[in-house]
Amino acid sequence: MKSKTIILTSGKCAWGECFGCGWGRIIGPKPSIRKLKEKIDNIFRDIEKENVKEKIEEIKLFTSGSFLDDKQFPKVIRQYFVKKCISNNIKKLIIESRPEFINDENLSDFKGLDLSVAIGLEIANNEILKLYKKGFTVEDFIKASEIIRKNGFKVRTYLMVGLPFVKDLKEEVKKSVEFAKKYSDTIVLINTFPHSNAPIFDLFISGKWKPLDEKQFNEIVKDYPECEKEFNNFSFIPKFHKEKMIKIIGAGKEQLIHPYYEVWQDYFQRFYKPPKDKTILLFIPCSYKKPYYLSKLHNAIKSSIKSLKNYEKIHLVVISSPGVIPYEFVNYYPFNSYDWPEWEETKEIKELYIKVTTERILKFLKAHIENYEKIICYFKYDSETYQAIKNVESKLNIKIENCLKKETYEKIKNEKNPLSLKIATNDLKEYLEKL
Ligand code: SF4
Incomplete structure (x- = not known):
């Protein structure tokens, strides 16, 4: 099945506080309904062109926030997107949302599609979720996943590998995968990288935390063939934000x-x-x-x-x-x-x-x-x-x-x-x- 990844941005993530997330902090312009519809029309125009070669049947929609948040994506836009999917024979759709926006009413917009709702749980540990400033708990995740399944849809869970604040990385991933399996249809294990406009970048440049390299990541995730893996979806390089760009001058140990x-x-x-x-x-x-x-x-x-x-x-x-x-x-x-x-x-x-x-x-x-x-x-x-x-x-x-x-x-x-x-x-x- 041919899958297409689409990035559709609008405004800002309603939370925007997660310790390791730079995307959620970006305050993008909030397009009008007309503009958003135009963006969607352009997306499907491209899909139609690509369909000539090979039919696209799945869309992975990334929104830097929640597609189910009415403030970020008004209901009429969700419905417009779904209508376009159906008329273009898209069978599967993957969207992202925080648990607080997952309810029967919002999910009713997706009837007729094989929908998966991706939730960035990151780790099944409330203490670490609090330190990570996730803004929701394991229990909120369970509740949201039950609503998704009750509506006949699928749960896709993102888990982060190599998070700061974790003492035993291997053990914590094991516990999280075991937990997520009970509530998820698919699980994605994602390597943690330092986004430059998130607090994790400060921890990184202070030398107190380092991202895992490919070998270290593979060593941890190799035991979970049932999970999808994303080592570097971010094309990581240490990009410094303007306010951190001091000129380093001198010929001493400090420099x-x-x-x-x-x-x-x-x-x-x-x-x-x-x-x-x-x-x-x-x-x-x-x-x-x-x-x-x-x-x-x-x-x-x-x-x-x-x-x-x-x-x-x-x-x-x-x-x-x-x-x-x-x-x-x-x-x-x-x-x-x-x-x-x-x-x-x-x-x-x-x-x-x-x-x-x-x-x-x-x-x-x-x-x-x-x-x-x-x-x-x-x-x-x-x-x-x-x-x-x-x-x-x-x-x-x-x-x-x-x-x-x-x-x-x-x-x-x-x-x-x-x-x-x-x-x-x-x-x-x-x-x-x-x-
Ligand atoms: S990880 Fe998701 S919920 Fe958290 S700030 Fe980023 S976009 Fe928002």
Whole structure:
């Protein structure tokens, strides 16, 4: 059966307080009935076009709130949507609602459809639901599910895996699945990610809670073949909201292991997937100017390599005080908004930089080494980052050659911005040409 996912927004979730939900906090415009009908007409126009290829028989409707809330979606709109479903031969419809809007009257709008009402129970534990600010209890869920079933419809239950406040994740998921089975027709196990405009994001960037990576998630959900699973329906990356975007300035421990950098490094190590076609990993230094690509150094590097036959295979990855930064992310905060004034570096901070950077490169490579056929670098021989790279070489027992020749560096090391000089970038080009 072909299924189509539709997002239909209107106003705001009536509750909007759940600890981990960013969608429910979005105050979207409240369209008029006419506008909402137009949106629905457009949705079904698309469905008609798609039906030519293969008939769509199921709609999963996401509404960031409750389709059964009259304030968010007036009754006349629900009825209009159902009428459209029936006339387009849609057999199954999945909608979302909080328990307080589930009643006989609202459900009567869906006669003639195989309806499932999805309820975000998240976890079958009232204590955690309270901490999570869910705004309803397990008992409210039971009552709502009984009303749905009494009306001949189905209950779809969302359970979150990896929630904060939970001591034993595995055990709590087990209890919740066992409980939900009694009241649900389908259960979806969803991984918890930090939405940037929800309180969970603060917990995440403070280092007090981390999302589960795919391996950890699968380890917990593998025992429930009867449940649907959603590891990453959110395309998670650590996106910071404007008010959290402070400029990180200084060359001290506080800046080096800033929690913002730590969450990004964790992301690059556990969630990020390097582009499959980029099989030559080239570590390069950062630049004082941000974003890096506006700097003299990065311009020199890029213009020296862009005409190479294997240019598309080269994956530029910057190493700097925030850690290891794949080039696709250089425009993201905080990589576009920090200063590490080298002239403030003390002997102690240089040593700490080498230690922390070694660890970060090591973890990045352990996670992604399989993606690359060749790993090389372009650094000053006497730089702290190069020392970190050398440490990684011996710890992993691999070779990370410096594309800059030692003799070239000896000639230019007292020049300003030596790595941006033609004589140096020629070494880089020459090295890469031979690959
Ligand atoms: S999880 Fe659902 S009920 Fe909670 S705030 Fe988000 S949209 Fe609203």
